[in-house]
Amino acid sequence: MAVLLVAVGRSARRAGALALGTTVSSEVLPSVRVVINVAGSLLLGLVASLGGGLAPGVRSAIAGGVLGGFTTFSTFSVDVLSQLEAGEGGRAMLYLIASVGLGIGAAALGYYTGRAMV
Secondary structure (H helix, E strand, C coil), X not given: CHHHHHHHHHHHHHHHHHHCCCCCHHHCCHHHHHHHHHHHHHHHHHHHHCHHHCCHHHHHXXXXXXXXXXXXXXXXXXXXXXXXXXXXXXXXXXXXXXXXXXXXXXXXXXXXXXXXXX
């Protein structure tokens, strides 16, 4: 079941990349990864705040399975390192700050939106 849930998240990530104009998974631009990761953070914040209304197994399946497969933290990390190695320190820092800052902001937005809904 866990593999299926991760596959659902991975398929959603692929669909999102295609919707944003990326044709091949390995060619996903950092800006597309930022959008996907920020969207995943927003959804995870929402799931976390609505957690009391979900069975623990369902909450874990959505958070760790679907959203874990949807977001791309490991790829983001390697992207930052690759940019640093290529001498693009400014771009790497912008990518890092945008990803982390927007991700935390989106998670907070999702969390407080969910709390307002219950």
